[in-house]
Amino acid sequence: MSDLMVEAEDVAYRYPFAEVPALEGLTFRLRKGEAMLITGASGCGKSTLLRLLNGLIPNHYKGTLTGALTVAGETCPVPMETLAKRIGTVLQNPDEQFFATTVEEEVALTLEWQCRPREEIRRRVDGALRVLDLTDLARRSVFTLSSGEKQKATLAAVLAAEADLVVMDEPTANLSPEATDELARLILRLKAHGVTLVIVDHRLYWLRGVLDRLLVLDRGHAVFNAERMPGGEDLLDVLAAQPRVADWGLRRVNVARPDLPPCDTFGAPAVEIRGLVFRHSKKTRLIYDGFSARIPRGTITAIVGANGAGKTTLARLLCGLAKPQSGEILYEGRALRRRDIRERAAFVMQQMDIQLFMRTVREELLFSAPRAVPRADREAEADRLLALFGLAHLAERHPQSLSGGEKQRLVVACALMKRPTLLILDEPTSGLDGRNMRVIAAQLAQFALDGGAALLITHDLELLELVAQCQLRIVEPKRKDPEP
Amino acid sequence: MRASSVKSEALDIRTRLAISLAVSGVSIYLSGTGPLLALGAATLLYVLASGRYRVIAVSYLAVCAMMAFTVGVIVVSFKIGEWLVAGTAWEKSVAMLKPAMLGNFHTPFLRMIPALNVLLAIGLDFSVQRFVGAMKSLRLPRVALVPLMVFCRFVPEFVDVIRQLRDAVRMRGFSMSLGAALVHPIQAIRLTVVPLTVRTLRMADHLSVAAEMKRVGYAKRPTQLLALRFGKADFAVLVAAAHILALICVWQALIPATPYGPRSVQTQEARHE
Numbered sequence: 001m002s003d004l005m006v007e008a009e010d011v012a013y014r015y016p017f018a019e020v021p022a023l024e025g026l027t028f029r030l031r032k033g034e035a036m037l038i039t040g041a042s043g044c045g046k047s048t049l050l051r052l053l054n055g056l057i058p059n060h061y062k063g064t065l066t067g068a069l070t071v072a073g074e075t076c077p078v079p080m081e082t083l084a085k086r087i088g089t090v091l092q093n094p095d096e097q098f099f100a101t102t103v104e105e106e107v108a109l110t111l112e113w114q115c116r117p118r119e120e121i122r123r124r125v126d127g128a129l130r131v132l133d134l135t136d137l138a139r140r141s142v143f144t145l146s147s148g149e150k151q152k153a154t155l156a157a158v159l160a161a162e163a164d165l166v167v168m169d170e171p172t173a174n175l176s177p178e179a180t181d182e183l184a185r186l187i188l189r190l191k192a193h194g195v196t197l198v199i200v201d202h203r204l205y206w207l208r209g210v211l212d213r214l215l216v217l218d219r220g221h222a223v224f225n226a227e228r229m230p231g232g233e234d235l236l237d238v239l240a241a242q243p244r245v246a247d248w249g250l251r252r253v254n255v256a257r258p259d260l261p262p263c264d265t266f267g268a269p270a271v272e273i274r275g276l277v278f279r280h281s282k283k284t285r286l287i288y289d290g291f292s293a294r295i296p297r298g299t300i301t302a303i304v305g306a307n308g309a310g311k312t313t314l315a316r317l318l319c320g321l322a323k324p325q326s327g328e329i330l331y332e333g334r335a336l337r338r339r340d341i342r343e344r345a346a347f348v349m350q351q352m353d354i355q356l357f358m359r360t361v362r363e364e365l366l367f368s369a370p371r372a373v374p375r376a377d378r379e380a381e382a383d384r385l386l387a388l389f390g391l392a393h394l395a396e397r398h399p400q401s402l403s404g405g406e407k408q409r410l411v412v413a414c415a416l417m418k419r420p421t422l423l424i425l426d427e428p429t430s431g432l433d434g435r436n437m438r439v440i441a442a443q444l445a446q447f448a449l450d451g452g453a454a455l456l457i458t459h460d461l462e463l464l465e466l467v468a469q470c471q472l473r474i475v476e477p478k479r480k481d482p483e484p
Numbered sequence: 485m486r487a488s489s490v491k492s493e494a495l496d497i498r499t500r501l502a503i504s505l506a507v508s509g510v511s512i513y514l515s516g517t518g519p520l521l522a523l524g525a526a527t528l529l530y531v532l533a534s535g536r537y538r539v540i541a542v543s544y545l546a547v548c549a550m551m552a553f554t555v556g557v558i559v560v561s562f563k564i565g566e567w568l569v570a571g572t573a574w575e576k577s578v579a580m581l582k583p584a585m586l587g588n589f590h591t592p593f594l595r596m597i598p599a600l601n602v603l604l605a606i607g608l609d610f611s612v613q614r615f616v617g618a619m620k621s622l623r624l625p626r627v628a629l630v631p632l633m634v635f636c637r638f639v640p641e642f643v644d645v646i647r648q649l650r651d652a653v654r655m656r657g658f659s660m661s662l663g664a665a666l667v668h669p670i671q672a673i674r675l676t677v678v679p680l681t682v683r684t685l686r687m688a689d690h691l692s693v694a695a696e697m698k699r700v701g702y703a704k705r706p707t708q709l710l711a712l713r714f715g716k717a718d719f720a721v722l723v724a725a726a727h728i729l730a731l732i733c734v735w736q737a738l739i740p741a742t743p744y745g746p747r748s749v750q751t752q753e754a755r756h757e
Contacts, residue, residue: 060696084699096690099637099700108709113699121709143640157698321651347655353686354649354679357656368656400682 004070005165005196006030006053011067013048013057022048023220026067028213032164035187035197035210037235040217041249041433042405046200047169049217052076053198054167055083072164085114088158092170092431094150103145103153104129104138110161121160128160132186146306148179155186166190167198172206173430176306176459177257180206202433204236205255205461211235218248249435255461260471263301269294270453271318271422276327278317287313291327293472295422300444300454300467305474311457314474315424318455319345331421343370346415348425352407356399361391361410364399368414378417385413388443405436412440416447423447424455429463441466497606497618499718503530503725504602510729511598519736520594526728527601536608543604551593617708630701634691645683649676 007029014021023045030036038046051057058065059080069076072086091097100106107128111121129135132152137145142153151171158166172180184206187197191210199207214235216224224242228235236253239245276291287310295301295318303311316322318329320341328335331344349355358364365382373381386392389409394402399410408428415423425444429437437460444467448454456468507527514520531540616633624632650660653675658664665672695701 054697056693056696060693080696081699081702084697084702089697091690091694093690095641096687097694097697099633099691099694099698105709109700110698112706112709113701113703115703115705115707118707118709121707125709316651319655321654342655343657345655347651349648349652351645351648351683353683354645355652357675357678371657400678 003032004029005032005034005072006036006198007068007070009068011052011065011069013052013066014064015048015061016063018063021220022063023052023217026222028215028222028225030196030198030213032196033191033194034212035191035199035207036213036215037204037207037211038198038200038215038217039202039204039250040223041435043219043403044217045220046217048220050089050167050169050198050200053165054087054089055080059083084110085161086164088161088163088166090151090154090158090166090168090171092173094147094154094174097154098142098150101141101143102138103134103140103142103156106142106153107157107160110157114161124160124162128156131159131189132156147174148176148182151175151179151183155183159190163195165196165198167200169200170202170431171199172201172203172459174427174459177461178306180459184210202251202431202437203460203462204239204251204253208234208236208253214239216248216250223248249433251434251437251462255465257461258302258465258468260302260304260464260468263296263299263470263472264294266299266301266470267296270297270332271295272328272330272333273318274328274330276317276329277325278313278322278327279325280313288317288324288327291474295453295455295472296470297453298448298451299469300448300456302464302468302471303455303457303474304471309474311474312426315347315426315455315457318422318424319347321347344421346418346420346423348411348415348423348428350427350430352404352411353400355411355414356407359398360396361399361402362386362395364410365414365417368417370418373419381417385417389413390439405432408432409436409439412443416443420452422453422455424457426457427459428456429458429460434462437463438466495721496714496718497615498622498714499722500602500606501618502722504606506725506729507598507602510733511595513733514595514736515591516736516739517591517594518739519732520591520598522735523729523732524594524597524601526732527598527605530725531601531605531608534605534608536604539608540604543600547593547596547600551590554593617710626701626704630695633700634695637691638687641687642684645680645687649679649683652679 008026011023011026012021013023026049028036038049040046048057051061052065052069053071055071055076055078057063058077065076071078071083074082074086089097098106100109104125108121108125111124116124126135129138132155134149134152134156137149137153142150145153151174171183175183180203187199187210190197201207211234212228214224214226214228215222216239223244224239226235226238239250240253272295273291273293276288277286278288279286291314303314305311313322317324318341320336320338323338329341331341336344356364358367362382365385366378369378369381383392386395389412391406391410391413394406399407402410408431412425412428415425423444428440432440441463444454444456448467448469455472456464458464507523511520511523514523534540616629616636619629619632653660656675658668658671658675660672660676
């Protein structure tokens with residue numbers, strides 16, 4: 001029996017109504033127990049290839065598929081029902097793939113719909129939870145888990161289903177550096193058990209020593225396709241040595257964890273927090289109990305803390321979106337009403353779709369400017385930001401029609417348009433390729449140079465290494481409580 | 485774990501659904517004040533067993549407020565009528581209508597109370613998973629079960645999106661309050677409809693993709709890891725409920741008719757004949 005898990009021969013795919021193919025001329029092989037990374041700039045066709053592998057194309061997304069593709073011994077097209085038994089998929093956002101409400105039931109769900117006997121389901125679920133150290137969380141609601149725990153729960157479901165091939169779409173986008181390291185170790189363990197893995201990710205550094213094959217796509221074509229030889233050089237180093245690597249818009253292959261000084265001693269504060277006490281409701285535990293900090297002016301500060309420590313909650317408090325039970329938040333030395341705080345702060349949230357309201361990209365920027373600024377000045381500033389963020393050619397497009405990377409750049413530009421005293425960004429570069437990430441990093445650095453205070457909530461080590469100057473550590477990490 | 489959830493877990497969700505359906509049906513049949521009060525009292529005892537006294541009290545206050553509002557509207561409308569159309573014809577109409585409207589206005593509210601009690605008994609400790617589990621065990625057809633599962637999963641996600649959207653709108657210096665919507669209706673539509681529509685469509689797409697990948701809907705009778713248990717308590721509660729409902733129905737059958745309910749309609753029809 002062949003040990004090939006995936007075999008692609010001159011595969012091409014075009015979405016319905018698309019003028020150009022999303023993928024063209026792809027040829028590669030992947031053996032059982034190997035791990036392959038598919039990377040490339042935004043829009044290069046990574047997600048399309050992943051959909052081909054897990055059967056969503058052509059079962060869910062229609063289009064024209066040519067060439068020969070064999071996955072888990074089945075020649076495509078294969079009915080979803082057949083493929084779903086052998087392939088497990090981990091999406092970027094675990095929330096979007098949960099159907100059950102508790103961890104245990106979520107892990108069991110696929111097996112329940114496979115009509116497995118109850119005893120077998122119990123055995124497999126317990127085994128998967130044990131492997132991922134989730135036994136204590138078995139009865140917890142999935143809504144109360146931290147991002148890292150959610151990602152582990154989705155992996156446990158895939159493990160319990162005993163999938164031969166696991167495909168992961170940006171699995172580290174919401175993970176802390178510690179959880180990312182843990183995921184890398186888990187992949188090695190899965191490989192040792194004969195599981196084949198296909199990982200789609202922009203972040204590269206965490207896969208050192210894990211990969212057997214590396215595929216870089218550029219506008220649907222494979223521009224780098226290499227296999228690791230026994231005892232050979234790590235594929236990431238081979239990639240970094242490629243002469244055209246800078247053109248492919250990739251992230252860096254080597255990223256160090258920055259050692260940042262505490263922000264309290266870093267300069268004059270733009271915002272000061274004194275004795276903050278906060279809990280979501282009387283029934284939930286305290287998230288902040290007498291928390292104090294100073295956020296320096298002209299500096300980019302990273303908020304550091306484990307998944308679920310309360311970083312986003314702090315951002316909401318600093319923006320006047322939540323009211324502390326006690327304590328003070330001083331802007332430029334003054335205690336302000338929450339409405340006035342919201343005028344002086346800008347908050348880039350993780351979810352892009354809900355931050356875009358207007359008919360065109362230009363209108364979106366103009367809508368973000370303070371109303372006191374004269375129209376001519378607002379328009380000049382909008383044009384400047386459109387050019388800086390590489391969005392000038394999209395000025396008349398509807399914001400909701402932009403790609404993920406373009407939306408991310410637009411919401412950051414809108415936040416800067418507000419000319420805030422404090423700019424807070426919650427994971428502004430998750431899911432962004434190297435090129436787009438560097439555009440945002442450059443504009444953040446300029447904002448700080450101009451005297452603004454920026455707070456960065458991110459697990460993106462590369463972004464931290466590029467721009468963060470000091471850190472605000474959430475000293476007492478608490479388990480995440482249910483939102484009110 | 486809260487004490488209330490322990491209590492409610494003692495009863496199967498199917499038992500609570502069955503009681504809810506039976507009580508709703510009986511309350512439609514009843515028209516007499518006595519039987520309706522008895523049904524209200526019995527169902528009140530049933531919901532009080534959940535131990536969630538505060539929520540129950542607030543719900544009852546809301547019903548009282550509705551009742552007071554209705555009485556107020558009736559009284560004010562009669563006063564306005566008197567002021568506008570003073571005369572013999574009006575007085576005759578009032579003499580005919582007033583007893584019917586004010587004398588029996590409490591009947592619909594008495595019908596509402598048992599329904600409120602049984603719905604509270606379900607809602608105070610509602611678990612999407614247990615509900616879906618109950619539907620599975622009732623052998624609900626796949627075409628109904630899968631949309632139900634998707635819907636149950638969609639609701640908390642949608643609530644979260646609304647919360648985030650409210651934050652995003654407030655950061656732009658606007659509000660999602662009713663007052664703001666009345667003052668700037670077009671802006672309110674722009675700030676809510678577009679992002680909500682886009683996000684909802686995306687969520688629907690992601691959920692359908694996830695359902696495909698997990699094979700949700702591919703089996704006629706999926707296994708249930710956590711089987712629902714129909715225990716002795718369920719049996720006892722169902723038997724007691726059946727007896728109480730039967731007794732109340734007999735009481736209703738024995739008392740004279742009132743202007744509301746099926747018996748009163750029959751009586752009036754018989755009178756005409």
